[in-house]
Amino acid sequence: CLKRYYISTKSNKVYDITDRKNYCSNFCYKASLHIKNQIDNSPLWLRKFEDIPEYELMESTEGGLPGECIDQGIVKALVEPAFASISMFTEVSLKDIVDKEKGKEKLSRGTSYRKSSKLLKST
Numbered sequence: 001c002l003k004r005y006y007i008s009t010k011s012n013k014v015y016d017i018t019d020r021k022n023y024c025s026n027f028c029y030k031a032s033l034h035i036k037n038q039i040d041n042s043p044l045w046l047r048k049f050e051d052i053p054e055y056e057l058m059e060s061t062e063g064g065l066p067g068e069c070i071d072q073g074i075v076k077a078l079v080e081p082a083f084a085s086i087s088m089f090t091e092v093s094l095k096d097i098v099d100k101e102k103g104k105e106k107l108s109r110g111t112s113y114r115k116s117s118k119l120l121k122s123t
Contacts, residue, residue, distance in 0.1 A: 006066050015067035026064025033065070034058040 006015045023029040038055050040047065083089040 005070070008066060014070045015065070016070050017067035020065070020067040026066055027060075027062075028064070029067075030062070030064040031058045 004016065004018055006017045006020075007013075008015065020026070020029045023032065035055060035057075038053070040053060083092070
């Protein structure tokens with residue numbers, strides 16, 4: 001019986017350990033992901049010869065990962081509406097605009113210093 005998931009009681013998370021099984025430790029698994037994220041995914045023949053990348057190794061003091069974290073359904077998935085007609089698309093779009101405008105009105109009715117701080121940051 002091969003285990004596919006690991007339940008961490010420390011972090012209350014579920015991890016998929018299918019890929020993790022190929023490594024000797026959690027640290028080696030995390031280090032390989034660290035290097036993998038630095039590798040350029042463009043085709044080799046399209047890269048410039050002068051641009052030789054330098055890779056950074058992970059600190060040996062950092063901990064590892066037991067596997068890929070699985071979403072347990074606690075966070076609700078965003079459901080995109082299916083549009084049967086142009087009028088249905090228009091209805092949903094207008095509703096989104098109205099909802100955004102209502103949200104902006106609520107923010108502007110709040111404290112006035114927030115509004116002025118946004119103006120200062122944008123200039």
